[in-house]
Amino acid sequence: MFPSCCSKEPTESGVKRRSVARLLLGVFTVYLAHTAWLLYSFLNTKPCDEGPGEICVSSYLSARPRLQLSVYTCLVPDNSQLNLAFRIDPFDPHSAFERQVNVVIPEETRANGSLYAVVYIHKANVSPLDDSREVHHAALLTTYISPANTSSNSKHPISHWRPRLSITMMSEDFTFNKAGLPSDVRRYIRISQEGRRITYLPLLLIDELSFRVRDLMEINRSTANLPLTISYEGISLRTFRFWVHLHDVVYSLQQFAFSEEYIDEIKETLVGSNLYLLVLTALITALQLICEFLALKNDVSSWSKKKSMAGMSRKSVLWRSFGTLLIFLHLLEETSLLMILPVGLAACVEVWKVFKVFGINVHWRRLCVNKLDEDERKTMEYDTQASTYLSYLIYPLCISGAIFSLAYLRQKSYFSWIINSLVTGVYAFGFLSMAPQLFINHKLRSVSHLQGAVLMYRGLNTLISDLCSCAAMFSSSGSFLTSHQLSCFRDELFFLLYLYQRRRFISKGRRSECGTHGKKVKTQ
Secondary structure: OOOOOOOOOOOHHHHHHHHHHHHHHHHHHHHHHHHHHHHHHHHOOOOOOOOOOOOEEEEHHHHOOOEEEEEEEEOOOOOOOOEEEEEEEEEOOOOOEEEEEEEEOOHHHHOOOOOEEEEEEEEOOOOHHHOOOOEEEEEEOEEEEOHHHOOOOOOOOEEEEOOEEEEEEEOOOOOEEHHHOOHHHHOOOOEEEEOOEEEEOOOEEEOOOOOOHHHOEEOOOOOOEEEEEEEEEEEOHHHHHHHHHHHHHHHHHHHOOOOHHHHHHHHHHHHOOOHHHHHHHHHHHHHHHHHHHHHHHHHHHHHHOOOOOOOOOHHHHHHHHHHHHHHHHHHHOOOOHHHHHHHHHHHHHHHHHHHHHOOEEEEOOEEEEOOOOHHHHHHHHHHHHHHHHHHHHHHHHHHHHHHHHHHHHHOOOHHHHHHHHHHHHHHHHHHHHHHHHHHHHHHHOOOOOOOHHHHHHHHHHHHHHHHHHHHHHHHOOOOOOOHHHHHHHHOHHHHHHHHHHHHHHHHHHHHHHHHHHOOOOOOO
């Protein structure tokens, strides 16, 4: 028997880490399978075939009744004090239209009040209040916007006019199984029964995705009439369910305190994309979240076990911590809590790594700095040498970028300008922070001090982001590409260099180890 000099027995901690990774991978696979099943059932709603034991619910529109569409305005949507603003008779559910009308603004609305629109679908020549089969939907025609989003000098939210009312209704003649009504349709459906025939009334929906903050019009005391564009479109069951889910997404974003401007960007992305592209985007986002989570878990686990900082670039760790904190401050004033929390968690981890790499221990009422050994001092020399070479390129680029961004100072405060300039520098030149670490790897002829799993997960995440960014750039004007997304391009070149170093140094180390110790040993 001959011992294998190039193989190592897996340690207990390594087995545990692999078990956790496999568990997370299994959970993610189950999640993807469950999501795929939900999407399949969503895209393929089975109609009722009137078999034995099945109760079918047909569409009220299948009898082709003569209908009328009426739009009323009111201060409170309670079927009282309704003012007719628009009607169309006869109303064809299959024919789209767009009309513009002038709406009289009540005195209460002009005094910074609200105004509602109530859309009725009912029998022609019959008041909607007297029709037992009418369906209606109420929507706000006004929105309160804070002074930060307007040009007004008022300190209180001001009522603004929504100049567009988009109406959608499911015009497809679809027969449901009463026992298998989709949950997203059930809340919109109303059942009517005459004898043994069971029908559902038209599924009506006001499209909130067409609303944009930039289209709002300020309402003041002198405003007597305002224009309102009323549009209608008949849609299929699949499209209706799709719009319902998109409205739920927008509502969830509002509950998480996303700004109206950010929600507008998301609306434009959702409305301009088809269902299959959105599904692909959701799957890619889930994959990126898994990769980021695994990278963060392995990063914390690896750094918590480090006893020596030999081979680790202090300048790279410090720069990464500084850049993450700047991005956190930048997002703090532009986005919501949902996006701030992950970046804030990453910033805390990077600050903790700074304490680790500089050997700073926080004790009660005092700070202690650990002494460096010979390997760590040699690493510091290489780190300083690489940083000196890099500064010849970094300083001119940062100064010229700050001068170029002076136009931003006219619109924001000095603090915002400083943060914006620094963040722009991080996005543009942040990839250079990896150069000292690669220089140290080259000098030490080793990459064993780095956590390969972390870099692999982050490299995969970066590759996915780059592919998505390139696809978006070629498929549209690229209006939804932000600087935060474009910053993914900074890591790829250096990641490829790391892979080259890893293959070269690990392969060389294995050959050296086998050549020195790989001798035959006689067995007794």
